[in-house]
Amino acid sequence: MLERPENAPGSPQDDRKAVTQxxxxxxxxxxxxxxxxxxxxxxxxxxxxxxxxxxxxWVNALFLPTPSAIARAIYQLxxxxxxxxxxxxxxMRIGTGWILGTFAxxxxxxxxxxxxxxxxxxxxxxxxxxxxxxxxxxxLLILWLGIGEEPKIATIALGVFFSTxxxxxxxxxxxPRNLIRMAQSFNVPFATIVRHVIWPGALPSILxxxxxxxxxxxxxxxxxxxxxxxxxxGAFVLQAGNLMQTDQLLxxxxxxxxxxxxxxxxxxWLENRLLHWR
Amino acid sequence: xxxxxxxxxxxxxALEVLDDVSFTVSSGEVVAIVGPSGCGKSTLLQxxxxxxxxxxxxxxxxxxxxxxxxxxxxxxxxxxALLPWCTVEQNVEFVLLHTGLPATERAAVVADALRRTGLTxxxxxxxxxxxxxxxxxxGIARALAVRPAxxxxxxPLSALDSQTRELLMEDFIGLLADGAMGAVYxxxxxxxxxxxxxxxxxxxxxxxxxxxxxxxxxxRAERGDIHARGQLLALQGELWSLIRGQAxxxxxxxxxx
Numbered sequence: 001m002l003e004r005p006e007n008a009p010g011s012p013q014d015d016r017k018a019v020t021q022x023x024x025x026x027x028x029x030x031x032x033x034x035x036x037x038x039x040x041x042x043x044x045x046x047x048x049x050x051x052x053x054x055x056x057x058w059v060n061a062l063f064l065p066t067p068s069a070i071a072r073a074i075y076q077l078x079x080x081x082x083x084x085x086x087x088x089x090x091x092m093r094i095g096t097g098w099i100l101g102t103f104a105x106x107x108x109x110x111x112x113x114x115x116x117x118x119x120x121x122x123x124x125x126x127x128x129x130x131x132x133x134x135x136x137x138x139x140l141l142i143l144w145l146g147i148g149e150e151p152k153i154a155t156i157a158l159g160v161f162f163s164t165x166x167x168x169x170x171x172x173x174x175x176p177r178n179l180i181r182m183a184q185s186f187n188v189p190f191a192t193i194v195r196h197v198i199w200p201g202a203l204p205s206i207l208x209x210x211x212x213x214x215x216x217x218x219x220x221x222x223x224x225x226x227x228x229x230x231x232x233x234g235a236f237v238l239q240a241g242n243l244m245q246t247d248q249l250l251x252x253x254x255x256x257x258x259x260x261x262x263x264x265x266x267x268x269w270l271e272n273r274l275l276h277w278r
Numbered sequence: 279x280x281x282x283x284x285x286x287x288x289x290x291x292a293l294e295v296l297d298d299v300s301f302t303v304s305s306g307e308v309v310a311i312v313g314p315s316g317c318g319k320s321t322l323l324q325x326x327x328x329x330x331x332x333x334x335x336x337x338x339x340x341x342x343x344x345x346x347x348x349x350x351x352x353x354x355x356x357x358x359a360l361l362p363w364c365t366v367e368q369n370v371e372f373v374l375l376h377t378g379l380p381a382t383e384r385a386a387v388v389a390d391a392l393r394r395t396g397l398t399x400x401x402x403x404x405x406x407x408x409x410x411x412x413x414x415x416x417g418i419a420r421a422l423a424v425r426p427a428x429x430x431x432x433x434p435l436s437a438l439d440s441q442t443r444e445l446l447m448e449d450f451i452g453l454l455a456d457g458a459m460g461a462v463y464x465x466x467x468x469x470x471x472x473x474x475x476x477x478x479x480x481x482x483x484x485x486x487x488x489x490x491x492x493x494x495x496x497x498r499a500e501r502g503d504i505h506a507r508g509q510l511l512a513l514q515g516e517l518w519s520l521i522r523g524q525a526x527x528x529x530x531x532x533x534x535x
Contacts, residue, residue: 181329182359186349186373186424196372200363277363277404 065247073251082236087255090221090232093149097156098217105161105213106206109168113202114194119169126165134159135223142228152224159220160213167209171202204278207271214263218256233259279343279350279427280304281462285335286325287485288318295321297485298335303428305341306457310471311464313481313489314521314528319464320432322486326462327351327430343427344458348377352426356433358413360405367392367401370420377424391419395449411442418449429461435470443470450474451498468514468521473501478517483524483531490520 047067053059054066061069077083111118112126134155141151175198183193225234233252240248281303288296295318303309311319324330326337328351343350360369370388379387392398395415405413414434421429434450435443447470454461454474465471471478478492494513500506 178355178357178359179361182353182355183372185327185329185351185353186420187376188373189376192376196364196375197361200361277406 062244062246065250069247070250070254073247074254077248077251083255086231086233086236086252087259089229090225090234091259093152093224093232094156094217094221096149097153097221098160098213100153101157101160101217102164102210102213104157105164105209106168108161109165110172110194110198112165112169113172114198122165122169126162130162130166134162134220135227138224138227147228152221152229155224156217156220159216163213163216164206164209167205167212168202171205171209172198174205175201204271204275207267207275210270211264211267214267215260218260218263222256279460280340281326281351281428281460282338282340283322283326283335284338286322286332286337287334288321288325288330288332289485294485296325296332297487299481299486299488300335301479301488301491303460303462305427306460307477308454308461308463308475310475310478311462311481312466312468312471312478312517312521313486314483314525315466316484316528316532317481317524318484318486319481322481323353323430323432323462323464327353329353344425347425347427348374349424350427352421352424352429354414354417354421354429354431354434356436358405358410358417358437360413360416362405364405365401366397366403366405366408366416366419369405369416370423373420373424387423391423394422394453395419409442410438411446414438414442414446415449418446418453422453426459429459431461431463433465434463436466447473451502455498468517469510471517472510472514474498480517480520483528492517492520 050064051067054061054064054069065073074083077086108118108122112122113119137158138151138155141154145151145154179197179201180193183197188196221232222234222237225232226238229235233256237249237252237256240246240252283299283301286296286299287294299318299322301309311322313319321330325332328337339350361372364372367388370391371384374384374387377384388401389398392401395418397412397415397419400408400412405416408416414437417434431450435446438446450461451474453459461474463471463474472494475494477494479488480490480492481487482489492513494501496506496509501510
């Protein structure tokens with residue numbers, strides 16, 4: 001054992017004579033918390049500044065209409081019925097494409113996650129086709145399916161399908177193997193393991209995938225409507241831009257943003273309902 | 279019902295893990311498996327429980343399972359392996375869903391298993407709300423629900439603090455007291471092995487071979503007596519002297535791996 005000489009620096013006798021001082025706190029920071037109202041306050045401030053800049057004539061209203069002008073444009077669109085018409089057409093396209101893509105993606109994702117044959121074949125195809133921007137296929141899909149709703153819905157479905165399949169098989173891969181071994185050790189049959197172990201275990205990844213595919217669907221519907229549609233939010237935004245109706249254009253952008261927010265809230269609600277055990 | 283390890287060998291690729299391991303766990307008997315780290319204890323348990331196909335040899339069951347047994351060979355896992363999306367009650371019920379038991383009977387079996395493990399008041403709790411000891415109790419309740427002939431326990435106490443370990447050890451001793459269930463108990467902890475087992479199989483370092491089988495010459499009831507403590511400590515010392523040299527070699531081998 002090491003011994004220190006008496007009264008040497010650091011020895012108990014020496015320490016007792018020294019001046020005491022509090023131990024400095026050094027554990028602060030690295031624990032950010034989101035304030036309840038800070039985000040809303042920031043948005044209100046930005047909108048207020050924006051309104052002030054427009055009303056005071058600091059920015060040209062043609063290039064950046066004021067928030068009040070955008071709100072007026074939304075109100076006029078709403079009372080004329082055009083808003084509902086454009087939104088309902090876009091929602092129909094997004095909804096149909098998203099459901100089709102998700103349905104196929106979940107089936108293929110589970111097959112890849114559970115079967116060696118499907119994994120061997122599926123991952124190769126997905127790796128090859130996933131990077132293709134799906135909007136680039138729209139002209140081809142128009143040739144195949146005609147100029148109606150089908151090519152737009154198919155574009156959305158394709159975009160949603162690949163992301164869904166990837167998030168589903170990643171989710172299946174992430175299910176802890178010890179839980180599957182546990183179920184097997186109790187002779188639990190394959191279908192029960194899939195239903196009670198794999199499905200809930202993969203659900204966090206699947207729902208995270210839904211968040212991504214909702215954005216993909218929104219992006220693709222706007223792109224597809226800008227390329228070849230008479231109605232829909234994307235077509236409306238493009239027409240407003242062509243006519244330099246920037247208040248209408250931004251009204252369309254605000255509606256898209258609200259739609260994205262609503263979908264995000266829906267997925268939050270689903271996560272709270274289905275993943276409350278986390 | 280007896281469980282027989284019949285010349286079991288196993289290799290993972292070029293790595294030979296088990297070599298010609300044979301022993302029998304008789305009905306109601308508790309056999310502990312000890313050995314240096316990496317000697318293949320957990321691999322052996324997986325082979326015995328049918329979760330791993332051995333490279334050679336096989337695990338066999340002899341005799342008929344006890345009446346009402348739904349899963350004669352039942353694991354208790356080191357990491358508890360609870361479904362985090364199921365409550366305590368649902369975790370226990372999960373292993374009965376496929377058995378064809380009617381819902382009322384299932385509920386009665388679950389209630390009985392929870393009562394035996396002191397979990398009745400926690401039946402609606404989620405795994406994340408439970409301490410490590412309580413989670414392992416759920417693992418034990420789940421095992422009891424299928425009325426096993428032999429429990430396969432893989433380091434069931436190693437993830438727990440010392441006080442919880444002691445409490446659960448008392449529970450194990452109580453559960454195994456009547457000899458209705460046998461057990462294979464894999465552990466690093468020689469004290470646990472000496473307190474619980476009827477026989478201790480000592481494996482050599484990798485590839486694990488049966489180096490020695492040490493019988494414990496006291497009943498589990500006798501081992502609780504203060505006067506038996508010296509004898510148990512001597513046995514523990516004897517086991518440690520068997521393992522120590524190889525444990526040091528295994529440790530060095532792992533550091534160089």
